[in-house]
Amino acid sequence: MASLVFYLSATVLFAQSTVAFNCSKSPIYVDIHRRAVNGIDVFQYGSFIGVGTSAQNQSLWPSISQNHTSFTSTSYCDNATLANCGTSTGGFFDRTLSRSFEAEPQFQTLDKARNGTFEGDFGHDDIHLYTHYFETDGATQTLLTGSTIQVATNGSIAPSIVGLGQSSTLLRDLYDRGIIAGRTYSLYIGHGFDRAKGVVNGSNVFGGYDAGRxxxxxxxxxxxxxxxxxxxxxxxxxxxxxxxxxxxxxxxxxxxxxxxxxxxxxxxxxxxxxxxxxxxxxxxxxxxxxxxxxxxxxxxxxxxxxxxxxxxxxxxxxxxxxxxxxxxxxxxxxxxxxxxxxxxxxxxxxxxxxxxxxxxxxxxxxxxxxxxxxxxxxxQKNNLVMPTTFCPKSVPVAYERPKQSKWVSQGLIGAVVGGVLGGAGIAVCLYCFIIACIRKRDQKKVEKEIEKGRQSKMAQMEIEDVPEFDPPPKTSTPFFWKKR
Incomplete structure (x- = not known):
């Protein structure tokens, strides 16, 4: 009886873990690079995320300590001490233009140890996560409706931040609504921003990782x-x-x-x-x-x-x-x-x-x-974008590039193929040369035969008998034979 209870308990636990983590869910890839954002005419480096209805696009800096996804209000720079505030916040969000924004003044922040870097109001609104693999391609979106956000009104830093801390409301909402497999996340920050002075872009993967990164x-x-x-x-x-x-x-x-x-x-x-x-x-x-x-x-x-x-x-x-x-x-x-x-x-x-x-x-x-x-x-320079589901309690696995044989790695196949093609080309050229020579020889032979025939004809004409006329009579000459 005890063993039966044990097996039933184990079955229930397995079923619960299976239901809890649906690892067939695809991850959400969101790139990090410079782009145009709402309310600023200077490109901003960050995660390609929009907010509101209709969407106001932003560049959000990923924070692995902050738990809330925050946006910068249009009035933030009126009181903020952030240097170059008007061109460095990552975008501005006008909540009065969003039909889906709902204020939540009683919400208690999860970021109590932020040391007063900025202040703001909480609410709910639609978050648009854009998947944009290459800068030349169009973007697709994952829509997360009614997620918790903060709208910054005053502070000393750029507050346009996607919060990815241990109590991240964004990861929680994505997981609770069955959009991703679990509260897993991966980051390559890149160094295409001003302080790093690099050129390589980064990426976020919600519910997964980039196996080629x-x-x-x-x-x-x-x-x-x-x-x-x-x-x-x-x-x-x-x-x-x-x-x-x-x-x-x-x-x-x-x-x-x-x-x-x-x-x-x-x-x-x-x-x-x-x-x-x-x-x-x-x-x-x-x-x-x-x-x-x-x-x-x-x-x-x-x-x-x-x-x-x-x-x-x-x-x-x-x-x-x-x-x-x-x-x-x-x-x-x-x-x-x-x-x-x-x-x-x-x-x-x-x-x-x-x-x-x-x-x-x-x-x-x-x-x-x-x-x-x-x-x-x-x-650093990733030419392969390979979003892979990161199932909770599993170990990520890097993409293994196909191993090349010595023939491929040392270029021997190319040498052989080049030799074969080169030899074939030489053979074709030699064949064409021989055909041309034969044709030229035959042409000369024909011309020689024609010339021989012409010469024979001329010789024949030279030895032909010329008809002789009888001379006029010596004694009397007919009138018609008179010379004119």
Whole structure:
């Protein structure tokens, strides 16, 4: 009897898990690049998402800490302290023009630890998720009606944000309405925005991942749900490599940085898209300044350090599972020698961050149903867009490009095909040459026969007997024979 109950319980649990996660649902791919947005005449970099009825298109910055999808009101810049506010918010939303907007003044925010970066009003409206694989192609949309949104009215940052934190209302609504398989999400932030000064675009995948966007080993980590940014990593080493002499220097090495009495312990850092530069422990920041000749700079308003001279090298971050993420030379020191390392006060108690600069080099896949996330090396220039369903509690799998044989990889097939075609071409040319020669020979033979016949005819005419007339009579000549 007990065994029967056990099997019945197991069957019920299996049925519940099967019903809960319908992994036949296709993911929603939303690209990230520059585009025209509502209310701004300057292209904005962000996720291609619209709001309202009729849709007012926006470029929303993905945030893995914020839980609400927020839009910028048309009056935001009247009171905001955001620099260049009129051309840098990601778009403006006029809720008075939307027939589907419904205010919800009693809604309690899920983002209580936002530190007052912006304020706004909550409500419900239609969200349009646009799938737009290539810039030259038209877009298709997934419509999510009556989803929770926030309309920002005052603040100090660009508030046009798609919230993808652990309590994301967008992921919740998509899953609850059976549009995606689970509360899973993947991100490649790209670096086609002003601070990064790159050209590669990014992408979001709701309920899935882009199998062609990453390669190599997949690294799994557990979320720390007690943090504002639940995706945390432990860093055990940071190594600076000079490309010219291939010299490696660890910021953890007390033999190089003698101000340290011993090697520092590994530290926990939060993943975030809320800022571009990395924020490292004070002592490691000082080691970076000393080794690189860096100085304070606030050109971008984020306290990034600046180098006195250009540095041709890279910075590698070694995680506790030996996954190495390398920030290349063009990111470590841009054209203005500004680095992606943030200055830090000695007594600062703020979290350490592996921020957007870090995420330009990796592909992030989050499973909020199992409180796990995955990292892998990003494919920077992705010619294959392969949205794949990310079923909760499963492990993402990168697209395996077909393996080529040595004949293909070394170009031997091409050489053989080229040889065959080349030989065939030579044979055809030789055949045509021989035919032409034969025709020319035959023509000459005919001409020779004709000439021979003509000469024979002339010879014949020369030996023909000429009829002779009898001479006139000698004695009497008829009258008709008289000479005229």
């Amino acid at each position: 990453f390669k190599g080993d997949i690294h799994k980590y557990s979320m720390n749900i007690n943090r504002k940014n639940p995706m945390t990593l432990r860093v055990k080493d940071i190594v600076i490599t000079n490309s010219q002499d291939k010299n490696n220097v660890s910021l953890f090495d007390p033999a190089v940085f003698t101000s340290m009495k011993s090697r520092p312990e590994s530290f926990e850092a939060e993943l975030t898209t809320d800022q571009f530069p990395l924020s490292l422990p004070y002592q490691l920041t000082q080691n970076f300044i000393a080794h690189m000749g860096a100085e304070k700079d606030n050109f971008w308003g984020d306290n990034s350090l600046k180098l006195k001279d250009h540095f041709n090298g890279s910075l590698s971050i070694v995680l506790d599972d030996d996954f190495v993420v390398t920030i290349p030379s063009e990111v470590l020191s841009n054209f203005s020698n500004i680095t992606p390392i943030q200055d830090r006060a000695e007594k600062s108690d703020k979290p350490f961050y592996l921020s957007t600069a870090f995420l330009t080099q990796v592909y992030l896949m989050a499973d909020y149903d199992s409180y796990s996330f995955y990292l892998a090396e990003a494919v």
